[in-house]
Structure formats: C-alpha cells, structure tokens
Amino acid sequence: MNDIAIIGGGAAGLTAAVLLKRAGKDVTLFERGERLGRKLSATGNGQGNVTNVHMGAEHYHTDDEGLLARALARFGERETVAFLTSLGGVFVPDARGRVYPAGRQASAVTDLFRRELERLKVDVRLNAQVTALARTKGGFLLTTAQGKEQFSAVILAAGGCAAPNFGTDGSAFALAKSVGHTVLPCSPVLVQLKTDPQEVRGLKGIRVDALLTVRRKGKEICKFRGDVLFTESGISGDAVFRASSYALSGDEVEIDLLPDVPEEQLQAALQKGEGADCLLCVVNNGLGRFLWKKCNGEKRRLLSLLKAFPLTVKGTLGFAYAQATRGGVPLKEVTESLESRLVPNLFFAGEMLNVDGDCGGYNLQWAFTSAHLVSEAISCR
Secondary structure: OEEEEEEOOOHHHHHHHHHHHHOOOOEEEEOOOOOOOOOHHHOOOOOOOOEEOOOOHHHEEEOOHHHHHHHHHHOOHHHHHHHHHHHOOOEEEOOOOEEEEOOOOHHHHHHHHHHHHHHHOOEEEOOOOOOEEEEOOOOEEEEEOOEEEEEEEEEEOOOOOOOHHHOOOOOOHHHHHHOOOOOEEEEEEOOOEEOOHHHHOOOOOOEEEEEEEEEEOOEEEEEEEEEEEEOOOEEEOHHHHHHOOOOOOOOEEEEEOOOOOOHHHHHHHHOOOOHHHHHOOOOOHHHHHHHHHHOOOOHHHHHHHHHOEEEEOOEEOOHHHOOEEEEEEOHHHEOOOOEEOOOOOEEEOHHHEOEEEOOOOHHHHHHHHHHHHHHHHHHOO
16 A cells, blocks of 8 residues: 555645655656646746735634644745745745745746756646545555555545646546545635626726725624725735625725825816816826716815725626635634544545635745645655
8 A cells, every 4th residue: 555645746746745755655646637846837927926924813704713823833934935945946925925935937847846846756646636535444445547646644635626728627626525524515716706897998007006895784804905906807816815704795996096295285286287187197097087987077086086096896806817715624623733523534634624825925925825724734744
C-alpha cells in the first residue's frame, strides 16, 4: 500500500507535497489538469500576491473563527514567507502589506514549487482526476482513469468552485460527500458586482481611487477604500472584490469618487466652469461628461454624485470570474489538524474547507497554513 495521496496540484497540494516529502514521507500528487499550479500562476493579477503582513482571523469568513485563529497563530505570514524563501526567491511587502515575489511574477512562484518537487522526486500524476474515493480496511481506494490504487492517508486539496477554467469546478466536493461529509452551499467571492447596465453605460474602462460603501436597508454593511473599475455590466476593482464578500443582491452601493477632497473644496471648483467643463481636472473627462448629464445641470446634485455615486447590486459575475469560494466542508467537521472527525486519516486543505479570506493574499495564506497543519500532523505519526 502507498503512503499518502494528495488530491489537487494547487497551492495547498503543492505545499503539502513538499513538506511531507521533506519529512521523508512517500507522497503521490494527483492533478486533474495537464499542469501544476495553474491558479497559483494567476494570483495577484499575475504578480503573485502570496500573503499579507496584516494577518489575522478578522480577514476571513468561516464557521469556526477560533480554529482559524489558532491555525494562523501556528503558521502565519512570517512562516509562509520563510517557507517560500526556502524554495528560493525573495519575497517583499508593498505599502499596503501585500507580499509579492521580488520579480512580481506569479508563474515564477509555481516554478519554484515545480523545481522543488523535481529535486525531491515527488511522484506527480498529471491528467489524473480522482473520480472516486472509498474507505477500505487499511485506508483508502482511489479511482482514476488510469486505474485504482490504495493509500493509507488522503489529503483533499482540490480547490473550490472559483475559476473553473483552472480546473477548480467544485467536482471534488463529491469525494467529501461520498465518505459522509457535509458541504455547505458554495457562492463566489472576490468577484465583480453586477448592476443595472444602464447605471454605468458609457463608463466602461474608467478606473477611480474611491471609497465604496455597501448598505442594506439603510444600514452600513461594509466600507472599503481602493480601486473601482467600471465595466459594461457593473463594477470591478480591488475595493469591489473586498466588498463582494459582504454584498448581496438588492444592496445599495455608494461610491465616494473623491474621498480625499472635502465637499467645500469641490463646491468651489465646480463654480469655476460651466457645463461639463466644471469637472476638468476634478474627475476623468469621460466620467465628468457622464455625471454632468446624469445631474441634468444641477451642480448641487453633481456634488452629491461625486461624494455618493449610487448603484444597486444585481448579483455577481459568478464563479467563472471569482477568485475564491465561500462554503465547502465546514471546520466543525475537522480537528485542529484539519483531519476529518468522521474518517480517520482523511485530511482537508485549502479552498475545499469553509474558509475564504479578503482580497490581498489571505486566501493563499490559508492554502499554505492548512497545508502546513495537515503535513505536520501526518509527519508526526
């Protein structure tokens, strides 16, 4: 019988494979696609935002905040940077605390993992989707198109439902269900928000540094400062991705298009010109023409739009455009080491668990943290 099967060749699976092989364990890594780390290679808009120096459980959503906080305390941002540095390369934070490889290339992070797997001679199976997982007297029986194999322990790290073009389509949740686990309903997060297309018609491609507030029945739900990018179907950008973890269809969004400029200064500037020209050097010219038309020439209304541009959330663009998944196997069904409470020697890591983080490297941090906890538990046996 083989020792450990890792199902999924993303950040969590790659990390577990390296750590376990370094610990002297016999590891087989199954990846359904033709390449390892496809989603990892796209993280941080292709620049590789691997973690964040402002680490804490308050940046996550889960069903067991206590377990999550203890996990991050055991393996947080510093430990992640140290581990990635051990693979080679240099990792540095930006002004907002987001940690990137010095070369700002996410695919190079994946290449570090591939190089280390080759050095350690890890058994990697590409184009090998695990279609069935069954308990046996001594462990587990895995089924792929290539046949059936026995393993003493299994790590499920096959990702959630976000970005199915990278192979994470949620199909691996069926493996968890087949051995008795619950899978909480999944929804896309860190994703573009849809609005009525008429509300943003003509603004496609315009990007602003703004303060975005989400309200539900008049109550403030969240507020984020960052990029807001207008699209043909709604809004995108850093502030929107973070807000998407909280916003629901029907919520109202207010965008302060000039958060650093007080109303008094704006009011004085608007008096200097006529028509849309009163917004020259105040906002993007295309945005200025749009706002002038929308306010019907009323400068008081124009001022209001500049400080609280309103939109109504009509949903999201879905998993195809999402960076992460909310839902999955609840933490309540695993131990502190992320071992199944139902099935001994079955472990979970990464996005298959009901943990999703804010935009800014938090979801990759969870991949590294969970992989460490699982690998440490297996290595100690």
